[in-house]
Amino acid sequence: MKTTADLLLHPIRLRIVQTLLGDRRMTTAALAAELSDVSTATLYRHVALLADAGVLEVVGEQRVRGAVERTYALRLAAAQVSEEDLAAMSPEDHRRAFMAFAAGLLADYDRYLDRGDVDLRRDGVGYRQAALWLSDDEFAAFTADLRAVFQARAGNGPGEGRTRRTVTTVLMPSAP
Numbered sequence: 774m775k776t777t778a779d780l781l782l783h784p785i786r787l788r789i790v791q792t793l794l795g796d797r798r799m800t801t802a803a804l805a806a807e808l809s810d811v812s813t814a815t816l817y818r819h820v821a822l823l824a825d826a827g828v829l830e831v832v833g834e835q836r837v838r839g840a841v842e843r844t845y846a847l848r849l850a851a852a853q854v855s856e857e858d859l860a861a862m863s864p865e866d867h868r869r870a871f872m873a874f875a876a877g878l879l880a881d882y883d884r885y886l887d888r889g890d891v892d893l894r895r896d897g898v899g900y901r902q903a904a905l906w907l908s909d910d911e912f913a914a915f916t917a918d919l920r921a922v923f924q925a926r927a928g929n930g931p932g933e934g935r936t937r938r939t940v941t942t943v944l945m946p947s948a949p
Contacts, residue, residue: 778854778862780826782873784880785811785819790828791877793847795937796930798832800844820845827851878941897938904947916944 781787785808792807793799799807805816823829828851833844862870885891885898893899907915919942929935 776854776858776861777826777851778858778866778870780822780828781852781854782870783819784873784877785815786823787873787877788880789816789819789823790847790852791881791939793829793845794939796846796928797937798844798846800842802842804845881939897936 781790788808788811789804792804801817801820804820805811805813808816820829824831824845828848829845830848831843832846834841835844836842885896905915923940931937
């Protein structure tokens, strides 16, 4: 049996999960349109794996030309690596997981740059790194503040004037 980490940290499955973030509901055809560089057979296979594992749930079905078209939503609670799985991972497992995460992030950025008409300021694109000197208690307060900022906006759905934006955080101590 695959662990949740094994399931989620495959590059294609990670992209499917990321595409459905933000309470999106999509058919496999809609996913295929957004992930156009992934073959249809590969996409269907990975969607099925995620659905069988309970990471994706079917939220609608309709008949299209004699076939059943399913609409999927992400079950966010099931799309998270458990504390037990994290604790069981070796340093090499963490290295591979982070590499899959970083490679996915790089691929997303490449797709953004390749779309043309790139304007980082207009599009709100940025990347930066900051170093903060924080005690464990100050760090806990900092992450609680970040969580509150995210949660205050996490319920926003698609709407007039809204653009879906991806926010990525990486928090780690610096080498001494």
